[in-house]
C-alpha cells in the first residue's frame with residue numbers, strides 16, 4: 001500500500017486507538033523503513049498479487065511456498081509428495097502450488113509444531129495421508145482437539161528418518177524452544193532446513209521472540225540451526241527464505257538484547273535500584289510501581305539495542321526489518337525470561353531487614 005493511501009485511511013482506522021486504556025497507535029513516520037533485503041522482487045509481481053502466494057523450487061524437488069508472511073515447504077519424490085506444514089493463510093494455495101509442480105499425490109505430511117497458525121489447514125490434505133510429528137505435538141493435539149489439525153499417526157521422541165521415493169528428510173528434536181515439540185526438519189541432499197518460528201530471515205521476528213515459551217531454548221535454537229550444513233532455511237516467516245548469515249545476524253541481535261537485559265537486571269534489581277522505582281507509587285498501587293520498574297528495564301534495553309553500532313558498522317534498524325517497533329516487545333520478553341530462566345545476583349539474607357528486591 002502506498003504511503004498516501006495509508007494516510008487517507010488513517011482517519012477512519014485511527015478511531016480504534018482513541019481509547020482511554022491500552023497501547024497508543026504506532027505512527028509509521030516514526031519508524032524505520034524495511035531494508036531492501038527484506039523486500040524480494042516477487043512481492044510486487046502481478047502473479048503474486050493475483051494468486052496470493054509464491055512458490056519456487058530451491059533445489060532438487062524441494063519447494064518453498066510463501067504467502068508473503070507465512071511460509072511452508074514440500075518435497076517431490078518419485079513415490080509422491082511430502083508436505084511440510086499447512087498455514088491457514090496459505091491454505092489451499094499450498095495444494096495449488098503442489099499441483100503446479102507435480103501430478104504426484106501427497107502421501108506424507110510433517111507438522112513442524114502444534115501451533116494453529118502453521119498447521120491449521122492440515123485437514124485439507126485429507127484422511128489418507130500419514131501425518132508425522134513429535135510425540136509432544138500429538139499429546140497437545142489430543143489434549144486440545146481441533147478438526148482442522150488432525151492428530152498425527154506417526155510420532156517420534158529424539159529423531160526419525162522420513163524416506164519416500166529415494167528422498168530423505170531427517171527429523172530431530174532438541175528440546176523445548178519456541179514451544180515444546182518444535183522439531184528440526186532437514187533435507188540432506190538439498191541442504192534445506194525447516195525450523196519454524198526461530199529466525200525470520202531479514203527481520204527481527206514477530207513480537208515477544210515470536211510469542212515463544214522457552215526463551216533460553218529459543219535463543220539456543222539459533223546455534224542449533226547453525227550446526228546443520230544448509231544453504232536454505234525455511235523459517236516460517238516473513239518475506240523470504242534464509243541463509244546462514246541471516247541466522248548469525250538474528251543471533252547477534254538477540255545476544256545484544258540478552259546482555260543488555262542482564263545489565264538492566266543487575267542495575268535495577270539491587271536494593272537501591274529497585275527502591276527508586278518502588279517509590280513511584282503508594283503501597284496500595286503496587287502495580288503502578290511494578291510497571292514503572294519493569295518498563296524502566298525494558299526502556300534501558302530498547303534504548304541500548306537501538307542506539308548500538310553493530311558488528312558491521314550499521315545500526316540494527318539498517319540491518320533488520322521491524323526493530324524500531326518490535327525491539328521493546330522483545331526486550332520485555334528477554335528481561336522477564338532472564339529474571340525467570342537465569343541465575344540471580346543474590347537472595348535475601350536473614351537479619352538484613354526490609355525487602356531487598358532480588359527478583
Ligand SMILES: [Zn+2]
Nearest residue numbers: 113115178197
Ligand atoms: Zn508457532
